[in-house]
Amino acid sequence: MMMDFQGMTNTTMIECDFIVLSEDYSRYLLQDGTILKVKIVVKKIFRSAEITPEGYPTGLSFDSVNAVVAVVPLALKGPPSKEPWDPRRDVGKEIKFEPQEEKVQEYVTNDGFKIMVKPVVVKVLKYDKRNIYGEPIYAATVQAITNVERFTSTATY
Helix, strand or coil: CEECCCCCCCEEEEEECEEEEECCCEEEEECCCCEEEEEEEEEEEEEECCECCCCCECCEEEEEEEEEEEECCHHHCCCCCCCCCCCCCCCCEECCEEEEECCCEEEEECCCEEEEEEEEEEEEEEEEEECCCCCEEEEEEEEEEEEEEECCCCCCC
């Protein structure tokens, strides 16, 4: 099938079935003491049909969603906001953060590739409004660093 994925016009892409080897959260410490947990949940993996002389696909594409969870200190909690948060209207303030633990998520495709995805937080905004749990609302900008390895069995005969 001919599909256009991330600018790869007229490239034949193959959907790959896969298993999840690891998909743990990366953790970031925000300036206010909140721990932000982040992972990229990969739902579908596509690779180009064309393979390099080294044996790697010339292109990859993912269907994924970012899972972002805040573990908020009790001192920062308060009553939930009466008005819902509106990301198109509410103005957040950028908050500084430090990576605590950045995890690489790993997937193995049915055609022998190990796909590694590392979520990296590049910006966090904190809003004055609170969610239904009384926690401040945070929005994170997350980017993915990816790598591919040819997967070989570790079984012994």
